[in-house]
Amino acid sequence: MSTVELSGVSHAYGRTQALRDVSLTVAPGEVVAVTGPSGCGKSTLLLLAAGVLRAQSGRVVLTGTDLAGADEAARARIRRRSVGIVLQFGQLVPDLPVLDNVALPLLLEGHAPREARAAAAGWLDRVGLDVPPTTLPSELSGGQAQLAAAARALVTGPLLVLADEPTASLDTATGRQLLDLLVTSTTAAGGSVVLVSHDNAVAARADREVRLRAGSVVHEVALS
Amino acid sequence: MTELHLALLAGAPRHGYDIKHEHDAWFPDSRPLAFGQVYATLARLQRDGLAQVVETRTDGGPERTVYALTEEGERRLRAWLAEPAAAAGSGADEIVRKTIAALHTGIDVRGFVSRQRASHLRRMRELQRNPPGAGAAEQLVREHVIAHLDADLRWLELATELLPSSGQQQPLRTATERNNP
Amino acid sequence: MRTATVWLLARPRSAASRTRGRLVAAGTAVAGALTLAGLAVLRVPTVSWATGPDARPVAPDLRLSPLVTEAGLQPGVLTGLGLLVVPALALAWQALTTGSARRTTVLHALRLVGATPADLRRLAAADAGVLGLVGGLLAGPLYVALWLVLGAAVPPSARLLPPLDPRDVVSWPVVAVLAGLVAAAAGALSTRARRRRRVRLWWRLAGLVLAVVAIAAALQTREVGRATSVALLGGGLLLFLVAVLTAGSAWVRWRAWRLARSGRAVDVLTAAGLRGLSGAGGRTAGSVFVAGIALGIATQFATALLGDAYGDATVYVPGVALAATAAVLAVLVAIAAMTLAAADDLATTRRALASTAALGAPPAVLEQVQRRRLQVVTVTPVAAGVLLGTAVYPASLEGPGPLVLATLGVLGVAVLLVWAACRGVVRALRPRTRLAADPSSLRVA
Ligand SMILES: Nc1ncnc2c1ncn2[C@@H]1O[C@H](COP(=O)(O)OP(=O)(O)OP(=O)(O)O)[C@@H](O)[C@H]1O
Ligand SMILES: [Mg+2]
Numbered sequence: 001m002s003t004v005e006l007s008g009v010s011h012a013y014g015r016t017q018a019l020r021d022v023s024l025t026v027a028p029g030e031v032v033a034v035t036g037p038s039g040c041g042k043s044t045l046l047l048l049a050a051g052v053l054r055a056q057s058g059r060v061v062l063t064g065t066d067l068a069g070a071d072e073a074a075r076a077r078i079r080r081r082s083v084g085i086v087l088q089f090g091q092l093v094p095d096l097p098v099l100d101n102v103a104l105p106l107l108l109e110g111h112a113p114r115e116a117r118a119a120a121a122g123w124l125d126r127v128g129l130d131v132p133p134t135t136l137p138s139e140l141s142g143g144q145a146q147l148a149a150a151a152r153a154l155v156t157g158p159l160l161v162l163a164d165e166p167t168a169s170l171d172t173a174t175g176r177q178l179l180d181l182l183v184t185s186t187t188a189a190g191g192s193v194v195l196v197s198h199d200n201a202v203a204a205r206a207d208r209e210v211r212l213r214a215g216s217v218v219h220e221v222a223l224s
Numbered sequence: 225m226t227e228l229h230l231a232l233l234a235g236a237p238r239h240g241y242d243i244k245h246e247h248d249a250w251f252p253d254s255r256p257l258a259f260g261q262v263y264a265t266l267a268r269l270q271r272d273g274l275a276q277v278v279e280t281r282t283d284g285g286p287e288r289t290v291y292a293l294t295e296e297g298e299r300r301l302r303a304w305l306a307e308p309a310a311a312a313g314s315g316a317d318e319i320v321r322k323t324i325a326a327l328h329t330g331i332d333v334r335g336f337v338s339r340q341r342a343s344h345l346r347r348m349r350e351l352q353r354n355p356p357g358a359g360a361a362e363q364l365v366r367e368h369v370i371a372h373l374d375a376d377l378r379w380l381e382l383a384t385e386l387l388p389s390s391g392q393q394q395p396l397r398t399a400t401e402r403n404n405p
Numbered sequence: 406m407r408t409a410t411v412w413l414l415a416r417p418r419s420a421a422s423r424t425r426g427r428l429v430a431a432g433t434a435v436a437g438a439l440t441l442a443g444l445a446v447l448r449v450p451t452v453s454w455a456t457g458p459d460a461r462p463v464a465p466d467l468r469l470s471p472l473v474t475e476a477g478l479q480p481g482v483l484t485g486l487g488l489l490v491v492p493a494l495a496l497a498w499q500a501l502t503t504g505s506a507r508r509t510t511v512l513h514a515l516r517l518v519g520a521t522p523a524d525l526r527r528l529a530a531a532d533a534g535v536l537g538l539v540g541g542l543l544a545g546p547l548y549v550a551l552w553l554v555l556g557a558a559v560p561p562s563a564r565l566l567p568p569l570d571p572r573d574v575v576s577w578p579v580v581a582v583l584a585g586l587v588a589a590a591a592g593a594l595s596t597r598a599r600r601r602r603r604v605r606l607w608w609r610l611a612g613l614v615l616a617v618v619a620i621a622a623a624l625q626t627r628e629v630g631r632a633t634s635v636a637l638l639g640g641g642l643l644l645f646l647v648a649v650l651t652a653g654s655a656w657v658r659w660r661a662w663r664l665a666r667s668g669r670a671v672d673v674l675t676a677a678g679l680r681g682l683s684g685a686g687g688r689t690a691g692s693v694f695v696a697g698i699a700l701g702i703a704t705q706f707a708t709a710l711l712g713d714a715y716g717d718a719t720v721y722v723p724g725v726a727l728a729a730t731a732a733v734l735a736v737l738v739a740i741a742a743m744t745l746a747a748a749d750d751l752a753t754t755r756r757a758l759a760s761t762a763a764l765g766a767p768p769a770v771l772e773q774v775q776r777r778r779l780q781v782v783t784v785t786p787v788a789a790g791v792l793l794g795t796a797v798y799p800a801s802l803e804g805p806g807p808l809v810l811a812t813l814g815v816l817g818v819a820v821l822l823v824w825a826a827c828r829g830v831v832r833a834l835r836p837r838t839r840l841a842a843d844p845s846s847l848r849v850a
Binding site: 037200201203204205206209211218219221223224 | 334338341342344345346348349352370373374377378381385
């Protein structure tokens with residue numbers, strides 16, 4: 001069973017056709033890079049795969065569940081159990097200390113706050129974010145926010161990590177380390193990673209590259 | 225190449241075989257140095273007074289001549305390192321030649337770009353996978369190659385963006401057409 | 406999600422969210438106290454001067470104002486109290502949904518990590534429910550204060566509230582719990598991604614007509630009994646309010662569109678700000694308009710009283726005072742609500758503001774934009790309301806002369822006060838504007 005499977009998916013925002021008939025299958029343990037110029041629909045593809053956006057046509061099957069038949073609550077549950085998301089702009093919850101932000105998926109899942117925070121602290125350490133746990137997101141630099149978002153994505157040990165420009169605000173060395181962590185800690189447990197990036201070094205980490213242009217796939221090649 | 229040989233000799237006196245291996249260890253991902261080239265260069269260095277023979281060894285095997293830097297050689301090496309490398313941008317790379325040729329002839333440009341991209345990414349992927357026990361210097365050499373491949377890919381992306389976005393690929397105008405609009 | 410987690414996430418953290426909490430509690434407390442007052446008035450037996458086969462003359466309670474003892478007048482007092490509840494609740498709701506943009510960010514971020522709609526509702530309900538309960542508990546002491554002012558401290562013929570009674574002690578906790586429940590429900594409701602369904606113009610007109618008919622009917626038929634009268638009057642006024650408030654945002658958007666066309670920097674920025682706050686701005690404009698109407702009506706009665714048309718004028722003084730107080734309070738609440746929205750808007754759009762400042766707009770311009778925005782949604786509506794209020798129900802029997810003079814006077818004072826209030830508010834917000842326009846806001850997500 002594939003981790004996520006999009007078949008013939010199209011999506012439009014009002015009159016802007018962001019994606020046209022795109023298909024993508026990600027196998028367990030696989031790392032896929034989605035690349036392409038600005039505005040070609042990469043982030044849209046990611047949000048569709050996460051079930052945040054609903055496909056207007058075509059089918060999305062996420063860890064075995066057809067999202068067309070899942071209501072918002074069901075999609076949210078799949079997301080918090082099996083998917084870790086790192087978005088382009090960090091997307092931490094404002095006003096919530098960074099430690100609680102990272103612990104959030106576990107807290108929502110019903111874990112005791114103490115355990116959840118301990119796990120979160122471990123991941124903050126692993127991504128190399130060294131700030132006091134009570135720091136608020138507004139007090140983080142852009143790169144630090146991205147590290148915290150990565151820690152939050154990994155804290156549940158997800159089957160699928162969806163990362164949108166995860167290294168965009170990081171320096172080369174830190175970016176490389178974070179990418180290693182995202183990929184190795186996920187694939188070691190049989191999970192898959194979808195990396196969206198402009199950065200070729202990020203794309204080169206993948207087993208397969210899917211290149212989008214103006215909402216359509218223009219090439220798809222295996223790199224391994 | 226001359227100065228690089230001087231650098232390879234700078235640590236300790238070496239014979240030709242050592243020099244080749246040292247070079248290949250320094251640049252694990254570039255073309256290995258040919259023995260013939262090593263001996264030719266050493267001969268030239270000796271002729272120009274930049275290196276000298278210090279010893280001839282025979283450790284049971286074939287006779288080996290050990291070379292060391294002269295004072296003049298060391299001065300030359302230091303002068304070389306004091307100068308930054310030329311920001312070449314010669315356009316003489318194979319990838320540039322091929323892409324430009326593809327654009328001019330219009331022969332399967334998209335296919336060419338796609339294949340080139342895949343090949344570069346595969347190479348980058350190999351280089352990113354550090355072999356265990358690789359030293360910092362070796363890793364840095366790899367990073368340099370990666371950065372260059374990345375630059376090539378960026379350039380290739382630019383080329384893709386400048387291509388006509390749909391329809392049949394039109395070859396660029398030939399020189400004759402350009403001259404007679 | 407565990408209860409501990411709910412509290413962890415619902416707890417107010419920033420200074421802004423604590424202010425918001427206080428405002429929600431305050432609004433609920435005022436509404437609760439007024440409800441207690443209404444319940445107390447309902448306890449007062451009324452006498453009817455109506456004649457008929459089964460009319461029995463009953464002696465009115467002389468320790469209270471005839472406004473609450475006469476069957477024909479008590480519904481007016483109840484409606485007045487009810488009308489005062491509306492702005493208090495509006496303030497609470499405005500504070501609850503404050504920071505719509507910021508709340509959207511929070512909700513989006515939570516949704517992204519997998520919070521279900523039910524989780525979000527629970528969080529918001531817990532947060533709002535506690536605030537509502539606190540407000541409801543504060544309503545008790547507040548009612549006692551109200552009773553001191555309207556009952557104990559004035560001569561018997563002007564008292565609107567009966568003596569304190571054990572039944573007040575019973576209704577207090579009931580009101581408190583109800584306030585908590587209603588607030589929790591409101592909180593849960595506020596998490597719903599609002600699908601903007603446009604109310605058809607047709608429906609709005611129908612609502613308005615229905616409202617006017619209901620009010621007119623309530624005023625004409627004095628004989629239908631207290632319950633029907635209050636229901637008609639209250640329902641009519643409520644419909645009228647809703648119609649006016651929804652029309653408000655359309656009007657604000659229209660003003661924004663007109664301003665944007667002018668092309669002057671300040672106007673274009675004001676228009677953008679108005680469009681962003683068309684909901685809050687529309688509610689403010691609507692409330693100020695209604696307050697203006699109340700002021701207008703109060704002006705009429707005052708003029709009539711001064712003209713001595715009704716004989717014993719003192720009987721009506723509490724009523725006029727109540728209406729005027731209601732109007733002034735409504736204006737203040739409306740301005741407070743708009744200020745809240747504006748401050749919140751500053752917090753959420755501080756990146757935009759900072760970049761506007763970075764692009765070279767001096768702080769004075771930013772302040773001017775704020776002031777313009779506040780004035781657009783208050784000055785014209787209050788003026789229109791006062792004029793409508795005096796025109797709608799001519800009570801003066803002595804020709805239009807004094808009424809026109811009085812109207813002009815009230816109009817001038819009202820406009821001036823509102824205008825000054827806007828200036829004052831912007832002045833008070835100055836530190837926040839400065840802070841928002843600070844370059845350090847540029848890097849805040
Ligand atoms: N919420 C939205 N509303 C309207 N249009 C949108 C929205 N989000 C994206 N778009 C449009 O959809 C298209 C694809 O956007 P998307 O964010 O997926 O691009 P992207 O490939 O991620 O770009 P980038 O590399 O710049 O992040 C763009 O034309 C964009 O303008
Ligand atoms: Mg994007």
